Amino acid sequence: MEVSELENMARSAAEEIAALSDAGELEQHRVKWLGGKGLVRRARASIKQYEGDERVEFARRVNRVAEDVTRVLEAAAERIAAEATARRIAEDWIDPSLPSTAPRRGALHPVRVVELRCVEIMGRLGFEQAEGPEVETSYFNFDALNIPRDHPARDMQDTFWVDEQRLLRTHTTSVQARVLARAGGKPVKVVVAGRVYRNEAVDATHLAMFHQLDGFWVDRGLTFAHFKGVAIHLARELYGERRVRLKPKSYPYTEPSVGIDVECGLCGGGGCPACHDSGWVTIMGAGMVHRNVLQEFGYDPDEFSGFAFGWGLSRMTTQMYGLSKLRPIYRGDLRLLRALDGRPALCV
Template structure:
């Protein structure tokens, strides 16, 4: 092979490559000229067939053709890519002045929906909403609420302790103690919602972390009739015409104490897993605030009385949305949350 022959072939190739508009054809030219068995490789292998000055000139000619072909191929590749990009832009052109597709909007968590509904109902009865810390002292969580040091609730197996004096609050009633301490003997009418923590076994209706709502009213002249009126009104607002019952209970910070049940909305009283086959679901614990608690914060129990009530928002959510178990609500499964978002806010 002579250099003149190689240069003639390269001029023809340059002309053809410059006219290409297909990336596949361009690759064929690259392999033909620069591939492992291409013309340039064969020409370089033929250098050894020449001697003296002729060998030098032949090698220079081969390198010159190789550089030219490489440069032409690179320019052609850039041009073909630019043309393809221009075609895509022309075909997929978007009018930026058109309204964009709106992203899917989120929705309040089902527990939050129930919480807001409960707070709204209590607000219409004159209760103000308050908040408190989730990491609480043993005084506000236990001591101030007439819970003695030997009470089972203070054991390690029932409470998450941070250190000897601090713990994850076991009920939102701890906020009641804080507010009564700040009230300095004045009337208080407050509702509190938030997360609480219990070191207990997980089942269909219990979790180690759940949401609770607590309300209390301290003033002169309050009786158990006021407590019953508020509790029944709340149950009717949330559960419609389901049956409501009161049963005796025992709480350290209230005396007398009651538990308030509503008829299970899943089985309508016949018994199922959600209600432990009883036909009833406890929605609220309540009672008249204990004399010792009132005394602790400077109230005269002979002149001032009060009542307190609390319920699990998480368990209430399962009942109101018709769910058999509590755990799925907290798993963050978007399929479930989107399905619940499509339901009525409260299923009574």
């Protein structure tokens, strides 16, 4: 094949390719020129027919033809692709000013909303958040918290046991024990939130799994007056300027122990779902950390003192959203969750 013949053919091919508008025809031209049996390949096979400078010049001109054809093919491919895109846009044109049909975005679960609010309030008081395992040992869940072996909570009817030493934690107070064990006798100020498990019959107000929140503060010089100030502040931050009362309670890990109630805000004619017409809603159990718990973790109870408080986030969620039953908030019913989305979490 003569070089002049090849160059003339290449010029003609460039004109043909520039006029193409079909990707299939473009592929045919690529194979014709650059394929395994194409014209450029055949021209390169002819290089051996020449000698010396003629061979070098022939090879150079063949390579130039190959580069020119490649450039023309690439330009045509980009043009044809752009034209195809333009046609699709023209055929599938939409009005960007029309209202969006994007799917509805999700939202935080009501329990999570209340949890974040509680943690944020306590964070402003200097409480740091801590976490712990949900599969706990009997030591941290019971023994370290002054709960004796004959306590009803250790019975299989009340607790989900994994084996003789491990169980599904029955309260987030177990994390307090772990924090104190790591503290090495230093002051601690911690808030804990998470799931807990009780082997209870499921009804309108009880579930086998629910959420709790615990807070505790151990330091030198803390008194019941400090505890009362913090507890009342938390109650009013959560429920507004309502009356708060403290009533005697009994917990193994605190002494003295109290229950904290706030005045109900839903009463109005009987049948109140929040307080059952008592006029008060219980929101937390609390008290001064028991001497035995302090001693268990190396604190001198004559030098250190502390207080702890906790509440059921699940039950608080039903109170704050004005729900009479606990179970619906865990069913995943989108109708209820959408109804509560954006609704102020304070209805008690």
